Amino acid sequence: MDLYGALRPLIFRLDPETAHNLAFWLGERACSWPWLPTPEHPAALHRTTFGLTFPTPLGLAAGLDKGATLLPLWKALGFGHVEIGTVTPRPQPGNPKPRLFRFPEAGLILNRMGFNSEGADVVATRLRTRPAGLIVGGNLGKNKETPERLALDDYRAAYRLIAPQVDYIALNVSSPNTPGLRNLQAPEALKPLLEGMLDLRKDMGLEHQPLLLKLAPDLAPEDLDAIVEVAVASGITGLIATNTTLDRGVVAEPLRTRVEAKGAGGLSGLPLKAKARAVRQRLLGALRGRLPLVACGGLGSAEDVREALDDGAALAQIYSALIFEGPALVSRINRAG
Numbered sequence: 174m175d176l177y178g179a180l181r182p183l184i185f186r187l188d189p190e191t192a193h194n195l196a197f198w199l200g201e202r203a204c205s206w207p208w209l210p211t212p213e214h215p216a217a218l219h220r221t222t223f224g225l226t227f228p229t230p231l232g233l234a235a236g237l238d239k240g241a242t243l244l245p246l247w248k249a250l251g252f253g254h255v256e257i258g259t260v261t262p263r264p265q266p267g268n269p270k271p272r273l274f275r276f277p278e279a280g281l282i283l284n285r286m287g288f289n290s291e292g293a294d295v296v297a298t299r300l301r302t303r304p305a306g307l308i309v310g311g312n313l314g315k316n317k318e319t320p321e322r323l324a325l326d327d328y329r330a331a332y333r334l335i336a337p338q339v340d341y342i343a344l345n346v347s348s349p350n351t352p353g354l355r356n357l358q359a360p361e362a363l364k365p366l367l368e369g370m371l372d373l374r375k376d377m378g379l380e381h382q383p384l385l386l387k388l389a390p391d392l393a394p395e396d397l398d399a400i401v402e403v404a405v406a407s408g409i410t411g412l413i414a415t416n417t418t419l420d421r422g423v424v425a426e427p428l429r430t431r432v433e434a435k436g437a438g439g440l441s442g443l444p445l446k447a448k449a450r451a452v453r454q455r456l457l458g459a460l461r462g463r464l465p466l467v468a469c470g471g472l473g474s475a476e477d478v479r480e481a482l483d484d485g486a487a488l489a490q491i492y493s494a495l496i497f498e499g500p501a502l503v504s505r506i507n508r509a510g
């Protein structure tokens with residue numbers, strides 16, 4: 174058993190957000206250790222997609238390092254890329270606590286964090302000292318109090334600050350914890366949003382920087398097809414699928430009743446696997462290779478990551494499995510190639 178395995182029962186006895194804060198406190202100290210390893214990824218693991226060469230296809234999904242505070246540590250663990258954020262243009266506290274729940278027996282997380290963010294200014298400043306050799310994506314969202322009709326202004330405000338400091342941008346229109354956000358996935362709302370962002374990208378001289386769109390797993394197959402056509406026609410660079418699900422049907426009884434008792438929020442981890450895969454397969458079929466897709470959602474092992482890449486995904490991201498399996502999961506997945 175590794176160190177994380179030994180400490181797991183203790184960690185899981187703590188309130189989830191306390192455990193998260195403790196891990197980040199320790200992680201921040203570890204980031205300044207001179208003996209932090211620098212993994213060398215063999216050439217066979219390298220992936221070139223959307224104009225960037227990733228040292229390994231495995232990345233850390235958005236939402237864990239919202240403020241880009243632990244980048245040297247993620248690199249040392251062996252991630253090829255990290256998606257920081259979601260970053261909102263102005264700072265906001267997120268939803269009241271408790272807002273994060275773990276169900277270790279099922280490898281399941283329920284969260285309604287609601288974009289707790291230090292704001293784009295603070296995060297952009299921190300990114301100026303980011304480590305080399307790690308690809309960093311900036312995941313952007315809107316502030317809670319911004320009305321839906323002004324969403325584009327928020328994404329643009331965050332983009333202006335974050336885009337110059339990162340390698341790619343992901344537009345998050347799929348978090349279930351900001352009221353109305355997912356409505357931006359409707360083609361009539363998506364089209365002006367993507368056009369507005371691409372105009373800004375051009376104005377800032379960042380035409381070559383990838384712009385991705387992160388989607389929810391709760392869309393009907395025909396909606397996914399329609400989104401693909403809007404995305405391809407707009408000229409954005411790729412898709413990330415998926416975010417967390419609102420569908421409690423992915424959890425079987427008796428756990429489902431316990432999950433429902435915790436209230437609102439998005440589900441992630443193993444119970445999301447089949448649903449996220451079905452969405453990805455539908456998207457890949459509709460894309461027909463026209464844009465690359467980053468797989469995310471319920472990936473819990475080297476086999477899961479392999480399956481997602483074999484399905485046709487360009488890269489894969491994990492979040493929940495890292496919490497349950499611990500940091501050694503990253504090198505296990507990388508070693509399996």
Ligand SMILES: Cc1cc2nc3c(=O)[nH]c(=O)nc-3n(C[C@H](O)[C@H](O)[C@H](O)COP(=O)(O)O)c2cc1C
Binds near residue numbers: 493
């Ligand atoms: C606690 C928590 C917070 C998250 N916050 C964000 C976020 O801010 N932005 C985002 O795009 N996705 C966020 N996600 C979603 C993850 O990036 C990922 O899409 C989802 O968890 C599915 O992957 P997984 O099953 O490997 O966890 C969050 C997930 C969790 C568990």
